[in-house]
Amino acid sequence: MSxxxxxxxxxxxxxxxxxxxxxxxxxxxxCGSLSDCYGTILAAVVVALALAILxxxxxxxxxxxxxxxxxxxxxxxxGAAEAIEVMVAEGSGSIFSAGEMGEIIGWGTSQAPAAxxxxxxxxxxxxxxxxxxxxxxxxxxxxxxxxxxxxxxAITLEGKLINQQLLPRLELMRRLLELWPP
Amino acid sequence: xxxMKDALSALWWYRLPAMAARxxxxxxxxxxDGFYLERWPQxxxxxxxxAFAAGVAAGGTHFSRCATFTCSLVLMTGFVVIATLxxxxxxxxxxxxxxxxLFLFYPQMPPGLGRFLTGRLAPAILSYLLLxxxxxxxxxxxxxxxxxxxxxxTWLSRRLIAGxxxxxxxxxxxxxxxxxxxxxxxxxxxTWRENLPSIEAVAPLQKFGxxxxxxxxxxxxxxxxxxxxxxxDIELAxxxxxxxxxxVAGERRAGPAVPPWLRVSMQALLSTFLLAGLLATxxxxxLLWGCLAAVLALQRMIPRWRRWTAVAARVPWLARLAxxxxxxxxxxxxxxxxxWPVTSTFRPVTVAIxxxxxxxxxxxxxxxxxxxxxxxxKR
Numbered sequence: 001m002s003x004x005x006x007x008x009x010x011x012x013x014x015x016x017x018x019x020x021x022x023x024x025x026x027x028x029x030x031c032g033s034l035s036d037c038y039g040t041i042l043a044a045v046v047v048a049l050a051l052a053i054l055x056x057x058x059x060x061x062x063x064x065x066x067x068x069x070x071x072x073x074x075x076x077x078x079g080a081a082e083a084i085e086v087m088v089a090e091g092s093g094s095i096f097s098a099g100e101m102g103e104i105i106g107w108g109t110s111q112a113p114a115a116x117x118x119x120x121x122x123x124x125x126x127x128x129x130x131x132x133x134x135x136x137x138x139x140x141x142x143x144x145x146x147x148x149x150x151x152x153x154a155i156t157l158e159g160k161l162i163n164q165q166l167l168p169r170l171e172l173m174r175r176l177l178e179l180w181p182p
Numbered sequence: 183x184x185x186m187k188d189a190l191s192a193l194w195w196y197r198l199p200a201m202a203a204r205x206x207x208x209x210x211x212x213x214x215d216g217f218y219l220e221r222w223p224q225x226x227x228x229x230x231x232x233a234f235a236a237g238v239a240a241g242g243t244h245f246s247r248c249a250t251f252t253c254s255l256v257l258m259t260g261f262v263v264i265a266t267l268x269x270x271x272x273x274x275x276x277x278x279x280x281x282x283x284l285f286l287f288y289p290q291m292p293p294g295l296g297r298f299l300t301g302r303l304a305p306a307i308l309s310y311l312l313l314x315x316x317x318x319x320x321x322x323x324x325x326x327x328x329x330x331x332x333x334x335x336t337w338l339s340r341r342l343i344a345g346x347x348x349x350x351x352x353x354x355x356x357x358x359x360x361x362x363x364x365x366x367x368x369x370x371x372x373t374w375r376e377n378l379p380s381i382e383a384v385a386p387l388q389k390f391g392x393x394x395x396x397x398x399x400x401x402x403x404x405x406x407x408x409x410x411x412x413x414x415d416i417e418l419a420x421x422x423x424x425x426x427x428x429x430v431a432g433e434r435r436a437g438p439a440v441p442p443w444l445r446v447s448m449q450a451l452l453s454t455f456l457l458a459g460l461l462a463t464x465x466x467x468x469l470l471w472g473c474l475a476a477v478l479a480l481q482r483m484i485p486r487w488r489r490w491t492a493v494a495a496r497v498p499w500l501a502r503l504a505x506x507x508x509x510x511x512x513x514x515x516x517x518x519x520x521x522w523p524v525t526s527t528f529r530p531v532t533v534a535i536x537x538x539x540x541x542x543x544x545x546x547x548x549x550x551x552x553x554x555x556x557x558x559x560k561r
Contacts, residue, residue, distance in 0.1 A: 145544040
């Protein structure tokens, strides 16, 4: 995972600070009435805008709640897939990440039926010539062996296997090694 | 004790999310948010219990004699920081707060059903909703980052610091909206009990809301870094991905189908309830409910104008949001300026909100919303 340089990070933080230091219109007292709650017209306008945005996000969440939640839920695994990719790439001594290797191989990249079918189709259509092209593009035997080991390990993990790509990719790795030129 | 620790860990971070996944995907994912804490097994086992206990203490005392959580900046900041570090801990904190507030802070029932409903239950539910919004801010900012800016988010996820900063920036924006909205929205906690809102219930957010924003942003930034570091434990990373597959792919029992008119009515009712702090009379409430229901119905009808929907779908989500904010600002300024001298009620703000949300409905017709939600990249 590459990181940004110091000045860029500092400029991001300056932007963030600027946002928080935006002049907040003066307001007063206990919100007992309109002018009491918002000392100025500008303050009332900012609150009206904030409430409209809040309502909009609430409606968005209600309209697409489960899907938005799914997007948010991806947050709890953020970094997990990348960590595994890095480990695999480092283990194989390759300059490519697992994602880039995946692009070379052309496997499906999600749990969707179409993506799984894509992985299976790649396995079925694989030829020695095809493997040679992949090798020319940067695929390494170490990567394939590491992936195979990872998938075999994952299958032995406790609990029911939910990752639908696991078996198709396992087959794909085995087929790649079968057709690997000597 | 090791067996106890393992059993607790499995309960919080596997069993409960898996159980919730059968019914509500959103709840399951919220319960799993913070799984990375398993890097520290003792913390993962005990933190949810501690969060629940802290929530009960916060709800039972409010850390003051004040009627609502808005009196304590420490409480609000604690909630948002903990919920950012782990959504599940934020949820347990909130559940504890609700129970503590209901049964410890207000141990005596007011006489009569009417007074119980209007003076106790309704204001309490409103304040819990507002607090839940604070607790769900981190999840909302994660969803925005991934759904609204899918390509940028994917690109940035490979650039750790930039991804963490983006998370912090989005959370800053949402926290900014929350701290500006809540002093008005919390009013019914007082007015429905026939009191005036107290200064101490409003002042912390109005005077020191910036502190909450900065800490929320820092927590969002830190959470990304902490989690990514935790997953350098490859075995833990593998388990996290396995859990995600389990939660996302799990079959859910479908709830009963809700007719569109009922959905619109209920959504307008919830929105009116949330905006009750702006309303002076029942007639105001009825009018607001009618207006919001009309806007919601309009949002569902706009897809019939296919040309407009196609144009709207072509414009990136963020650009439409910026346009809606600018237009709403102009409308709100015009309305509030014109009505400011003639009333001491909150009607100018209410009218401005209705007009602004109409702009949002036009720029975000429901079909575009749904298509975006289904295929995030289109946004």
